[in-house]
Amino acid sequence: MTDSTRRIGTPVVDSGGATMHDRIERAHHAFELSRRATPADRQRWLEAIADGLDADAEELITLARHESRLPEARLRGELIRTAFQLRLLGAEAKRGEPLDPTIDHADRDWGMGPRPDIRRVNQPLGVVAVFGASNFPFAFSVIGGDSAAALAAGCSVVHKAHSAHPRLARRTAETVIEALRLARAPDGLFALVSGFRIGEALVEHPLVQAVAFTGSTRGGRALFDRIAGRPQPIPFFGELGSTNPVFVAPAAWAARREEIVRGFLASVTGSVGQLCTKPGFLIVPRDPSIAAPLTSAGADLTAGEMLTPHLRDAFRTSVADFHRLPASRVLLDAQSRLDDAEAATLFAITAEALLAEPEILQREMFGPASVVVEYSHPGQLIELAKAVDGQLTAGIHADAEDDVHDLARVLAEKAGRLVWNAWPTGVTVSYAQQHGGPYPATTASGTTSVGTGAVRRFLRPVAYQGFPETELPEPLRESNPWGLRRRIDGEWVDP
Numbered sequence: 049m050t051d052s053t054r055r056i057g058t059p060v061v062d063s064g065g066a067t068m069h070d071r072i073e074r075a076h077h078a079f080e081l082s083r084r085a086t087p088a089d090r091q092r093w094l095e096a097i098a099d100g101l102d103a104d105a106e107e108l109i110t111l112a113r114h115e116s117r118l119p120e121a122r123l124r125g126e127l128i129r130t131a132f133q134l135r136l137l138g139a140e141a142k143r144g145e146p147l148d149p150t151i152d153h154a155d156r157d158w159g160m161g162p163r164p165d166i167r168r169v170n171q172p173l174g175v176v177a178v179f180g181a182s183n184f185p186f187a188f189s190v191i192g193g194d195s196a197a198a199l200a201a202g203c204s205v206v207h208k209a210h211s212a213h214p215r216l217a218r219r220t221a222e223t224v225i226e227a228l229r230l231a232r233a234p235d236g237l238f239a240l241v242s243g244f245r246i247g248e249a250l251v252e253h254p255l256v257q258a259v260a261f262t263g264s265t266r267g268g269r270a271l272f273d274r275i276a277g278r279p280q281p282i283p284f285f286g287e288l289g290s291t292n293p294v295f296v297a298p299a300a301w302a303a304r305r306e307e308i309v310r311g312f313l314a315s316v317t318g319s320v321g322q323l324c325t326k327p328g329f330l331i332v333p334r335d336p337s338i339a340a341p342l343t344s345a346g347a348d349l350t351a352g353e354m355l356t357p358h359l360r361d362a363f364r365t366s367v368a369d370f371h372r373l374p375a376s377r378v379l380l381d382a383q384s385r386l387d388d389a390e391a392a393t394l395f396a397i398t399a400e401a402l403l404a405e406p407e408i409l410q411r412e413m414f415g416p417a418s419v420v421v422e423y424s425h426p427g428q429l430i431e432l433a434k435a436v437d438g439q440l441t442a443g444i445h446a447d448a449e450d451d452v453h454d455l456a457r458v459l460a461e462k463a464g465r466l467v468w469n470a471w472p473t474g475v476t477v478s479y480a481q482q483h484g485g486p487y488p489a490t491t492a493s494g495t496t497s498v499g500t501g502a503v504r505r506f507l508r509p510v511a512y513q514g515f516p517e518t519e520l521p522e523p524l525r526e527s528n529p530w531g532l533r534r535r536i537d538g539e540w541v542d543p
Contacts, residue, residue, distance in 0.1 A: 075236050076204070079203060082204060082234050087147075091138035094141070096227040101134075133187070147523050148168075152165070168511040169510060177251055177258070179259070181210065182355055189210060189213070193498055201507050206256070207221065248271075259283070265288040272284050292440060293331060296445040298333050303447055342379055342380050346394075363390060375397050375401035378393070394417070399428040438486025440484065442459040444459070462485070482499070
């Protein structure tokens with residue numbers, strides 16, 4: 049889309065409380081219309097947005113480079129991912145998978161007594177408020193995973209722009225709104241607002257029925273508590289913080305120490321360490337010569353700019369706090385002394401010291417820094433795993449002779465995604481992906497913010513008992529007008 053073809057009659061960004069209220073009212077009206085749309089319509093809307101992103105890619109990437117300091121290759125890949133995600137969720141919406149239509153016909157001989165005709169389908173929640181992340185200006189921002197999933201579910205979206213990239217947010221929103229207009233979606237289905245106080249008012253508005261957030265633990269918890277205080281509390285899907293520990297078993301360390309160290313440093317320093325899945329702790333057997341492979345692998349590391357001055361200052365504070373821990377020591381300090389550049393810092397601490405102060409395991413250094421934990425016997429792997437709080441990911445590096453069955457069992461209780469002999473950074477968008485975990489990683493551990501499963505967050509089940517055919521939602525009618533796969537009397541039935 050070019051400026052000559054863009055025809056938007058109202059401002060994209062609202063900065064006043066009354067205007068925000070009008071935006072939400074329009075979003076609610078759009079939801080009332082979109083909830084009756086067919087799955088094919090929802091796919092068409094999402095496809096149109098993806099096409100719009102493709103068409104406006106050069107302008108969007110130029111803005112993103114200016115505001116985010118991220119390299120062009122990273123931004124291009126992220127924009128491709130964002131368009132792919134929209135198309136994947138659109139296809140999922142068209143198949144009706146998130147709706148999970150289930151039909152139990154009346155059965156006089158049902159085991160616990162006569163069963164009435166009862167039919168259940170997932171229905172969209174309403175207006176969803178989405179808070180974008182600073183570290184992913186496309187994939188977790190204006191039309192990233194949360195916004196795409198909410199639209200695929202049949203909801204409307206009011207997105208709160210992140211202050212790290214305001215011009216990009218506005219321009220992306222223009223692309224989304226124009227694409228939806230050209231695709232004949234209801235007016236107001238997507239809107240953008242900005243400002244700190246706007247964000248607070250947004251989560252308290254009575255027409256907002258769910259909130260999705262990606263950011264800091266402190267900011268997310270503040271919103272979580274504010275939402276809980278509403279007269280009508282609503283779902284809050286917050287991704288807050290994760291240190292993503294990686295556990296290395298003895299045989300794997302003995303056989304692949306240098307390879308593991310190289311992969312670890314690459315994962316820690318990728319995107320200047322500003323990834324929610326960066327490994328914050330590497331747990332390895334005690335090794336007096338551990339500094340050698342770290343120094344060798346770190347020799348070629350270069351410094352990089354943080355996304356914002358705020359993130360840079362917060363990172364430096366967290367590193368300084370770790371320096372002051374009596375039990376820690378510095379293994380690698382490749383810090384550049386340039387004002388706006390950061391390089392790798394690695395600390396070491398013993399398992400004994402960490403088990404004495406397990407709260408250290410929750411210290412997130414959002415940037416290119418991590419901690420090597422040295423254990424003296426394999427039993428400490430289980431102790432450390434039990435001391436970990438909720439995580440997005442946990443990793444295991446092991447060889448055939450390593451017995452890590454119990455370790456994997458414990459970590460499955462702690463993290464949403466377990467990674468075997470690989471690194472947690474890099475979160476593909478797919479059907480089986482799980483990007484979520486127990487608190488404080490997220491506020492809703494049974495959900496994911498990445499992959500097709502993300503759509504179900506913005507739906508709720510409604511059962512219809514004894515309703516006539518004409519009054520049932522289309523997915524539950526005997527005629528199956530939308531041609532969906534359904535579970536009927538306990539058996540999956542294809543259209």
